[in-house]
Amino acid sequence: MMLKVDGLRKIFDGRVVLDGVSFEFDAGERLGIVGRSGCGKSTLVKLIARLIDADGGSITFDGEDITRLTGVRLRAVYRKMQMIFQNPEEAFNPRRTLGWSVGEPLRRWSMPNVEARVEELLKAVGLPVELAKRYPHEVSGGQCQRAAIARALALEPKLLICDEATSALDVKVQAQVTGLLRRLSVERGIALLFITHNLAILPTLVERVMVMHDGRVVETGAVEDVIKRPQSEWTRELLAAEIFSTEAN
Ligand SMILES: Nc1ncnc2c1ncn2[C@@H]1O[C@H](COP(=O)(O)OP(=O)(O)O)[C@@H](O)[C@H]1O
Ligand SMILES: [Mg+2]
Structure with a gap:
């Protein structure tokens, strides 16, 4: 089992925000998590990614109980599990080129041939290599999200968690990015956890x-x-x- 979440519980300011959430999925699987705004999706994701601590329950990832992991061992988990958020521009350092940022995880882990790897990664997400020289504000939202995906792929993760990753994009670009995510997941055997409030985009993806x-x-x-x-x-x-929202558009 790639990921097993058991009875996960989270309390914020005395209010139960997650109440015994359990699910599991296998390597290479694609699972969508939907629910209306405020139902606890992002909290669940932050617990899984160990950005915040659980108040109850357990998380097993890649054979290891990671619920209370810290330090070097948690750092090793971060490498195998990557996240993509809603606003790609905010995920990048505005003073660094996209190429620099995509290569950042590689430098942090002292990997060789960073420049060539960055080129490969940009190509893998359908971006021209020239884009490496641009800054986050100089590209479109869709291009920026592709760059975020490239960076997430750099360390060859086993699990990619996308939290409303396409929600800020217009419908056409949304379809392109979900298509890309599905292809990368299939080709590279990466498990995908795709969180959205929009059920309609899930059938082509998960x-x-x-x-x-x-x-x-x-x-x-x-x-x-x-x-x-x-x-x-x-x-x-x-x-x-x-x-209703489709009709209104
Ligand atoms: N850091 C926090 N402190 C207090 N309440 C929070 C915090 N983060 C989230 N919440 C509350 O937890 C609930 C679930 O939020 P969230 O997980 O962001 O929902 P979703 O992602 O499904 O929209 C909401 O009521 C939200 O206001
Ligand atoms: Mg959310």
Whole structure:
């Protein structure tokens, strides 16, 4: 098992924000996590990535209990698990070129041939190598997100966690980036955890989906089944909200 989350619990200011979340998935699998804003998706992701500490439950990643890991051993986990966030421009140092930033994990881990690797990584995400010389504010949101994906791939992670990674992009670019993520996951055997409030983009990207509401998992299943035959009222509510927003656009 690549990742096993068991009874995860998080309390913020006396309020239970995650209440016994459990799920697991295998190497190379792609899982979507959906739920309306505030249901606890980002908190779950931050716990898995060990950016914040859990108040209960456990996280096993790649055969190791990482729930309370610290120091050098946690650093080794960070290398195998990479994250992509909503606003790519904020993820980069504005004073550094994109090429510098994409190569940063390689330099940090004293890897050889950084320049050639950066070129390879840019090509892998469909960016022209000239883009290495540009600064984050000099490229489009989609290009910047591709660069963030390139950087995340640098250390050949086993798991890529995307938290609303395409939510700030327009619909066409969103489809291009999800297409890229799927291809990279398939070709490189990288497991993908894709968090979104938008169920509609999941069928082309993931096989399985987990629906959250109010800090709990309310439904899990094959993505097609969940969309066609939602079992939970919260899933139906999410689907209805999407039809409405599509009509409004
Ligand atoms: N650092 C924090 N301190 C206090 N409350 C927080 C903190 N982070 C998140 N929350 C609260 O936890 C709940 C879940 O937030 P979040 O995980 O960001 O939801 P989602 O990503 O699904 O929109 C929200 O009610 C949010 O206000
Ligand atoms: Mg969030």
